[in-house]
Amino acid sequence: MLTASGQLRGYAYYIALPILNPPKGEISALEASSPGTGLPTPATIYNGATMYSTLLPCIMCTGACLLYGIGRVVYGSGADQNLEFDTVKILESYGVETVCVGNRESEEMMARWVRENPERYGREPWAEG
Numbered sequence: 001m002l003t004a005s006g007q008l009r010g011y012a013y014y015i016a017l018p019i020l021n022p023p024k025g026e027i028s029a030l031e032a033s034s035p036g037t038g039l040p041t042p043a044t045i046y047n048g049a050t051m052y053s054t055l056l057p058c059i060m061c062t063g064a065c066l067l068y069g070i071g072r073v074v075y076g077s078g079a080d081q082n083l084e085f086d087t088v089k090i091l092e093s094y095g096v097e098t099v100c101v102g103n104r105e106s107e108e109m110m111a112r113w114v115r116e117n118p119e120r121y122g123r124e125p126w127a128e129g
Contacts (some may be wrong), residue, residue: 003126004047004048004049004071005048011112015030023026023062024058024061024064025053025054025061026032026051026053026057026061026065027060027061027064028097029051030046030064030068033045033046040059041124044069046068046069046070047069047071048069048070048071048072049068049069049070049071050070050071050072050073050074051065051070051072051073051074051078052071052074052075053073053076054075054076054103054105054106054109055073055075055076055077055078055087055106055110056075056077056087056100057075057077057087057091059085059090060086062085062091065091065096066091066094066096068088069091070096071095071096071097072097072098072099073091073096073099074098074099074101075098075099075100075101075106076100076102076105076106076107077100077102077103077106077107077110078100088100107121115120
């Protein structure tokens with residue numbers, strides 16, 4: 001995640017763990033960007049920041065981006081994600097710029113995961129439906 005001035009504030013990644021609520025990449029990035037004081041980070045430091053994501057953010061991460069005032073979401077691919085909610089439309093309706101870079105590696109990664117895990121596809125955290 002980059003601030004509006006281009007400063008790296010935090011980064012993280014999603015790990016598909018066999019637990020009830022695995023940490024989300026976007027939310028982990030927000031948490032990792034804390035200044036290290038042990039106190040909650042004021043949401044104002046995120047105003048206008050850019051969140052980068054391999055895939056289109058799920059509804060939970062979309063809500064976190066809105067809550068923290070993220071101004072731009074750049075994602076590699078939205079292909080084959082089986083989202084019940086149109087998170088691009090939601091983000092844009094709140095004035096958040098969205099950019100899909102159409103990254104072939106992201107698209108291939110998601111397609112491969114779906115092929116290899118058809119029984120889990122509809123139950124993953126990004127598959128709200």
